[in-house]
Amino acid sequence: MTNLFIQKLCLRAPLCDADVNALAAATSRIQHYDAGQDLITEGSKPDFAYIILEGFACRYRIMPDGSRSILAYLVPGDGCDLHASILNRMVHSISTLTPCTVAPIPYRTIKELAAYRPNIYLALWWSVLVDESILQEWLVGVGRRSSDKQLAHFFCEVLTRLQSVGLALDTSYRIPLTQSELADTAGLSHVHVQRVLTDLRKAKLIEGGRKGWTVPDLTRLRAFSGFDPGYLHLSPLGENSKAETTADLSNATREDFLKKFGSSDFFPD
Amino acid sequence: MTNLFIQKLCLRAPLCDADVNALAAATSRIQHYDAGQDLITEGSKPDFAYIILEGFACRYRIMPDGSRSILAYLVPGDGCDLHASILNRMVHSISTLTPCTVAPIPYRTIKELAAYRPNIYLALWWSVLVDESILQEWLVGVGRRSSDKQLAHFFCEVLTRLQSVGLALDTSYRIPLTQSELADTAGLSHVHVQRVLTDLRKAKLIEGGRKGWTVPDLTRLRAFSGFDPGYLHLSPLGENSKAETTADLSNATREDFLKKFGSSDFFPD
DNA sequence: CGCTCCCTTGAAGCTATTCAAGTTGAGTGG
């Protein structure tokens, strides 16, 4: 019994059977949402984090003038704001873009999982840091990439993230986003996005439209946009080309890892 | 024995004397850097995190075409990449902008502090989440704010962050950034930044130039830029009404400030 | 004194926005 969320965490820390079972229990209750519904609203302080099991969602903010800024996409396997209970309140909203299947998890449960299961704790940390890294990449993109490269880069990112959980392994996977959503992601007007996308289509770098984009040749799109997946930190623990360092986990074998972090006194409380 | 880093963490979790002493010991070794030196270089996997005790530093990326994108500023009291040892390798560099006093902390020490001292653990988490929140705000700004409002908003943020650790309580505090640095922060050309800044100067919203900016009236600048400090999550744990947060530091006199944040149980020292 | 870094200004041109008016396609009810 597993799901894409658990699969994703498995990429990030060596979870044992007990870890997987605990996560499976935590995500066993599921809910369905239609497209366009808010899971979390700006200003609230929710009691649950949500795991997206199917569908696409996004984190966004509405500016005083009514314009929208999309800050992140949540694809199947992603959790939203697993950590947010530490902060006072949400400063953005989260909304479904397609019909979604989600698993709500009480923050209490997350805290307990993190406290008693070091590997889950590590995997959650990893997720937060990857979120931050993606945010940095987007900031670079909005600031310093041309609009065509930025949109192409974004498609590469989403496909790569989907592939990392076993989706989008062939080129027929449809990314269900409208041009307006892409515009609010890239900080552009929807009219301009439309023109850029037709150019990309003419160059055979993307295909589709109307809430369904496909990429015929991801390698070409990556080359075009200068996409380097390093910032997604996808490579499993243990595969690290850099020289050995005193900092710990990346070079560690599973045994080293457990020896170091599996002891119960590491997480008091 | 305390410093701005410890002071900042005290705002974020109720640290006891032992916590403070442990942090003081961890940051007791200090180093001096000239302006323009890299503390951490892209692609490396450093052994130390660095706490900025004096001076300004920034996190940045150089794009393939040679342009720079600044992703974050580190002001006194900030730590850089306290958590980075979990990830494979750095995907950006960190450089001093002014001469800096920094305290290097081995990642081992950070791990131990986090493991054995729950309040420090909580405060570090908080720091990471605030960093992420700032990144989101910047992304919104680059995408959806006009260039004058964006730069004004940025000045508000930096001043507010400085005030939260007791710096910049009056208007004479100089923000030591060049126009090129501001341009790489806002994703603009330095020529355009120059023109926007002269406009802001004409409107008496900012003063100075040449690596030294001051804000004569932070309230006016906040109103102009639509700055809401909520995303900095400065209010102490437990106090989280919106009204209170927006009110807090910006208009505060020094006495208000000390009354609120200077109480001895808040700064055990 | 002369160097360097930072700032300033002008002009030309590109990029992106805004406004406005269609078109297309999927879904809905008759």
Added chain:
DNA sequence: CCACTCAACTTGAATAGCTTCAAGGGAGCG
């Protein structure tokens, strides 16, 4: 099945915002 509707997409034209190139000015420092 067809008309109707709505959201998504498309296109054009005018213009604002921003960049680039280029040249020059001013402050601080050895």
